[in-house]
Amino acid sequence: MTRPPAPALGDVLFFGAAFLAASYFTFAAVQGDHGLFRRVQLDAETARLAQERDRLAADLAFLQNKTRRLSDDYLDLDLLDEQARDMLGYLRPDEVVIR
Numbered sequence: 001m002t003r004p005p006a007p008a009l010g011d012v013l014f015f016g017a018a019f020l021a022a023s024y025f026t027f028a029a030v031q032g033d034h035g036l037f038r039r040v041q042l043d044a045e046t047a048r049l050a051q052e053r054d055r056l057a058a059d060l061a062f063l064q065n066k067t068r069r070l071s072d073d074y075l076d077l078d079l080l081d082e083q084a085r086d087m088l089g090y091l092r093p094d095e096v097v098i099r
Helices: 009-031 036-069 077-088
Strands: none
Touching (some): 009 036
């Protein structure tokens, strides 16, 4: 019986280098700065920031409405009365305060 010929040293080095290069690029695609794990982190951060943006937009709309209602062009007397009572502690003479 004859033995199959042993692989040449060049073939071993070529396939070894190809395996190392493929391993490196696979690792970089998963763990690197632009890899899959970083993509998951960025997606989670994007969702969190979108929630915060929506909350801030709602707060802004509330404050704009309140500001418009207290402006010179359109004065909401009930809101003005509520704010004066809350901020300055005003009471009417005929009111009783229960704490």
